Amino acid sequence: MSDDVSERPRWLVGFLFVAVFLYLWISVRPFENLATASGGSNALNQLVGLAITGVLLLFAVHYQLLGLLLKPRLPIFLLFGWMLIASVLGSQPGTAIQRLVFTGLLCLITSIIAVLPSDRQQFARLLAIASSVLLPVCYAGVIFLPARSIHQAYDLSEPALAGDWRGVFNHKNAAAPAMIMLVFFGLYLRGSWSKWKGTIITLLAFVFLMKTNGKTAAMLLPVTLMLSWWLERHPRQVLLVVGGLIGLLNLFAVGSTFSSSIRDVVESLGVDATFTGRTDIWELSFVTFFHSPIFGQGFQSFWNTTALLDQFAVHETWAVGAAHAHNGYIESLLNGGLPAFVLTCIWLVILPARDLTKSIQNGAAPDLNRLFARMWIFALLSACLESNFFTGTGPIWSSMLIAIYCMHHQAHDQLCEANVASVSSKQRYPERHITHV
Template structure:
């Protein structure tokens, strides 16, 4: 699937743009391979946690000391007035990073220093709250409940366990969607029936996908600068705003590499999900739950955000790292 995304410049609507950004795929994949080979799973979780801890500290410093950088509104953008964004550029990105941070601290090895572990965990929650990202708060709550479930049940070789956990994954995705937008869903047309503009974007994107269903438009081409599709997607919302992506990872992946690429990703995802599931149920070490928890997070987070192959991002790096690690 990664190779397909790299080669997609050959059928891209904007081949120069796609080829120029193809280097992102090489960088993310190369680093993932290095990270998986160089460090054990235990070391990976420790390094990820320490990296997020550093990000949390620096984000707090910038929000308090340089609010024009670290807080929305102080930078002239008033739509998210007062929401913290730290060093991550947007409140939702800060919230998403802090979800991952809280999970890694929660899953640190047993011998980890308790003060460090719980300071990192509660600092992550604190920044999540200040980011005002509803999705992040819901994700964190649902995933911690899932972790507690995994810790209390063990693999017994029954096929029903697999279906139970796939059911948990699906229900978790639905829970994130419903709990994030419960007001809009309850009030129907009374507040925001478009779920902050997402549903018109999804409808338009899927309609366009059917015009090029097999290989899509090439990585990043659909939302590229000067793309007529991005402009038309903005017109579908009716606000004049041009969206940078579809706010759904699977929709964007299909637009990039078509249903062929999407199918390859899903095959890879569920293959490694089953391996992570078996490892999680066969261990008493909390860090070995990380692959399963991260894969669950990835599925849930991509319901309302685009966190797969969009740009250079940590989410794809961690996904490929998990794939490599569980295939060793």
């Protein structure tokens, strides 16, 4: 068994990276027909996920990559361990545990994807290939299969979205952030792969983003770009700025649910103080949270369940029909109470902020720092209005995980060439490795 990443078959790495990338982003059901009730694709999706996990694990074992997976492990294991306890104590332990296991497998898959490429050049090329597959397919769907790529007035839910592009995704709210990520990829590829090809990817993704009519995602794009630019020059402020902005957004958004003063401030800014009806959902979420503030409801065991209908009559609030909390931080409270919320913030916010600070200060691959920072910041900010955490497959969650893993590797695993010689034999990776350049 080889311990040299240079001996990995490049064709195999390329195939695995692109195939798994597409699976993570679009799952097994592209171009879903929203005019009919969805079928049972979850079982197939989970079976494919299980098969992919097995293949990637074999690859990781053969090329001795296990030491790099699921880093940092302590907060991840503590969080999933606690949510397992909360799920066992919840109203639907079987379903909750099944969903938790699948989510854990996807966390493992993304940690392997983060270390698959042997160098930055290969990473950039594979990212370009994946983007160059996804974008044309989305545009081809709009042109040749509009009923499955554009929201229609006869869709079973949300007919008001008619005309908004969604491409291979099942909703414009999945397509819009996916295009944001592709914009980030294109900007990165302009400097690391090809200036004009990266520009084409950026422009195509931006045009598609505008056609999705995803206002929240579009609004967060310039905010994310400006934040990443600022933090690159002031790395000590990463946690303060990012954490402070998350807190401020949640204060104005969720706070408008319970405070008339905050609601007046939001309205004075010309913003819908209900955030398109989300305040009703957040009010219901907090009422539920206070029923069980320590253990929550169990992992993904509240929305669309009998537990919800047992607590609230349908006529009390329309929010009982919501699919999720429309806020990743509130969703963590429902999944596993306060402990899950704290551990989620430690894993997804605090530790990545520390890693990014350290990585920037040590001068580790500035172009990669910029890319991963943008992916991470956008995911955190968009989670203030959407439930983007622990979603299984999907562009935001999978991209965020890859960014977090890579930032951790850059900050902790031999950032500079001078440190390579000090690594133990089991953790020695050539300077060509993507996250160690």
